[in-house]
Amino acid sequence: MKNMRGIFPGFFTMGNMLCGFLAILYGLDRDLVHAAWLVILAGFFDALDGKIARFSKSASQFGTELDSFADLVSFGIAPAVILYSYKLSYLGKWGWILGFVFILCGAFRLARFNLQSRLGEMDYYMGLPIPVAAITLTGYTLFCHELWGEIRYVELWIGMVVIFSGLMVSGFAYDTFPKFSLNTRENKIKLLYIFVAFVAILVKPRLVIFPLGLIYIVSGIGREVYHLVHIERKDKVAESP
Numbered sequence: 001m002k003n004m005r006g007i008f009p010g011f012f013t014m015g016n017m018l019c020g021f022l023a024i025l026y027g028l029d030r031d032l033v034h035a036a037w038l039v040i041l042a043g044f045f046d047a048l049d050g051k052i053a054r055f056s057k058s059a060s061q062f063g064t065e066l067d068s069f070a071d072l073v074s075f076g077i078a079p080a081v082i083l084y085s086y087k088l089s090y091l092g093k094w095g096w097i098l099g100f101v102f103i104l105c106g107a108f109r110l111a112r113f114n115l116q117s118r119l120g121e122m123d124y125y126m127g128l129p130i131p132v133a134a135i136t137l138t139g140y141t142l143f144c145h146e147l148w149g150e151i152r153y154v155e156l157w158i159g160m161v162v163i164f165s166g167l168m169v170s171g172f173a174y175d176t177f178p179k180f181s182l183n184t185r186e187n188k189i190k191l192l193y194i195f196v197a198f199v200a201i202l203v204k205p206r207l208v209i210f211p212l213g214l215i216y217i218v219s220g221i222g223r224e225v226y227h228l229v230h231i232e233r234k235d236k237v238a239e240s241p
Contacts, residue, residue: 012049020074027082042074075134076106136213
């Protein structure tokens with residue numbers, strides 16, 4: 001019976017991988033909107049498989065490794081193929097280099113996460129989670145199509161590939177999914193953000209997925225800048241006579 005419990009989160013992991021594979025196929029056909037929705041759907045499956053594994057007490061190292069393979073397909077290879085087939089291919093060798101760098105940084109991020117997860121539950125993620133990077137990149141497709149009917153500011157899109165790749169392998173701290181508890185002020189703020197984001201996505205998904213992803217990404221950068229400034233001020237105070 002214990003082995004049977006592991007099947008349920010596995011369905012969601014396979015759903016994640018299937019969405020990633022289909023997103024690649026749509027990306028090769030330059031059908032960016034459907035490809036973007038499939039990456040976002042993969043994110044939905046990815047969010048559920050871990051929760052279901054913990055709820056059913058069927059979490060295992062095998063499931064963690066399998067989930068990482070699915071994530072690399074859906075959030076590493078799929079976004080790189082989507083961007084390459086649409087615009088990066090026009091950059092020649094620099095196009096495929098940028099796509100490969102994104103995949104490489106995503107693989108590094110997943111491997112580091114697996115090592116850290118063995119040490120126990122984490123208060124923060126180290127580096128930008130690859131699903132957020134992928135969903136924000138593909139969410140930009142939906143955002144542009146909703147506003148203008150086409151992709152605009154392609155340079156910005158390419159710039160995000162470079163920045164997100166760097167953030168995935170950085171040591172910047174990013175919030176984990178909060179516990180459903182109102183015991184701490186920090187948890188209340190996290191839950192409020194998730195509630196507002198959920199309502200906004202239900203109302204206008206094409207317009208809000210990209211900005212919500214950016215807010216999360218900027219939060220990690222802002223936290224790092226705050227800590228650096230705070231430490232610098234402490235050092236100056238300590239050095240003053």
